[in-house]
Amino acid sequence: MGQSKITVWQFFVLTLTFLIGTSFFFTPGGLINVAKQDAWIVPLWAGTSTILVSLIWLELSKQYQGLSIIQICIKVAGKKLGSLLALMYISYFIQLAVFVTRNMGDFMKQAMMPMSPITVFHLMFLVISGYAVYKGIDTIARSSELLFIIMGVTFIFIVCLGLTQWDSGRFQGMFRMDLWKTMKETRSIFGFPFLESLLFLMLFPFVKSKLKSSFILAIVIATIMLSFSTFFTIGVLGVTRASHDTYPLFVIAQEIHIGSxxxxxxxxxxxxxxxxxxxxxxxAYYCSVLGICQLFRIKNRSWITLALILLISGLALGYDNVVENIEFSKKYDFEYTLIYSVFIPLLLLIVTWIRRSRKKSMRETTS
Incomplete structure (x- = not known):
């Protein structure tokens, strides 16, 4: 399972799509509701902070080249404590897959097919993703290359058409936000989508070269694009409408009319x-399966992949509606993700530095 390799471009596309994909649709409305005309600024400081945090991940990966975060936990913290930390990461990966699955189900049921059971959407997508996971990360990476082009061209097309409804007057009252209050109320954006990219600690060993530059570049571009998406939403819909829509970009597309x-x-x-x-x-699905296989030394991932379809689909029903999902993310997502993205990697890195400094001092004293 760990023999596959992905190119720098494929890794860049995976990272960028992971960061901007769903956040384009779910993030702008919440940001505009809090920060009003200044909402487009929020992704800029969130992305900058993520770049600083990513240096911890990259340094940890550099210290243990070829190892995923699951393997690093076991090597640094020992078999018992390390296995516990690895289980925590696996549970986080599964939980993230659950969030993504439920977001998709809520969108399809609310905006597209309200009469269909939400479980149908969950199972349809999980079966397709499960097959991709079974085929391996290189298959997912190649698929993302093609889908990224389609997604990018379509989005640019929608933006160009949406500019016909642009009104710069909707930005009146800009630069009046309370900085500390806004950061506190929009802290969830640090967790979703930026700090969620800690999942790539599982994929770093598959990248052949230029890992650091491609990963940071993807975060930078994702930050700019998310800021632009929020800016575009304000200019087209205005603060009042955008802040009351769960999927503002979807609303923009609904209202595009150029002739007939x-x-x-x-x-x-x-x-x-x-x-x-x-x-x-x-x-997220692949990282969950890979983590389980690495922790329990399982070579055949097919049964793990199949079992997780049922687990993720069941856990995705844990929320009553999309509002409850959004409220949970606002209140707890940042703190929850911070444990896995900052505290544990930083602790592992500090332990690594202490051990290596001790070994170095011992060698100097013996010589």
Whole structure:
């Protein structure tokens, strides 16, 4: 399972799509509701902070080249404590796959097919993603290359059409936010989507070269694009409307009318979202399966992949509705993700430095 390799470009596409995919649709409305006309600034400081945090991940990966975060936990913390930390990471990966699955189900049921059972959407997507996971990370990476182009071209097309409804007057009152209050109320954006990229600690060993530059570049571009998406949403819908819509980009696509030819573009936006969800879900799903296989030394991942379809689908029903999901993310997502993205990797890195400094001092004294 660990013999596959992905190119720098494939890794860049995976990282960028993972970060911007679903956040384009779910993040702008919440940010605009809190920060109003200044909401487009929030992703900029969130992305900058993530770059600093990513240096911890990259340094940890450099110290243990060729090892995933699961293997690093066991090597640094020992078999018992390390296995416990590895189980915590696996549970986080599964939980993230559950969040992505439920977000997809809520969107399809609320915006596209309200009469269909939400479980149908969960199982359909999980079966497709499960097959991709079974085929391996190189298959997911190649798929993302093609889907990324389709998603990018379609999004640019929608933006160009949406600019016909642009009104710069909707930005009146900009730069009046309370910085500390805004950071506190929008802290969930640090967790979703930025700190969630800690999953790539599982994929770092598959990258052949230029890992650091491609990973940081993907975060930078994702930050700029998410900021632009929020800026674009404010200019087209305005603060009041955008802050009350769960999927503001979907609303923009619904209202695009150019003559009698370009209208009802919401199905196109739905296509972009489904593509983005497929890639993000496949990455989280794959990391869950890979983590279980590495922890328990399982060579055949087929049964693990199949079992997780049922587990993720069942756990995705844990929320009553999309509002409860959003409220949970606002209140707890940042603190929850911070444990796995900052505290544990930093602790592992500090232990590594202490051990290596002790070994170095012992060698000097013996010589």
């Amino acid at each position: 030819f370009f209208e009802h573009m919401e199905s196109t936006i739905a296509l972009i979202l489904l593509v983005a969800i497929f890639i993000k879900l496949s990455i």
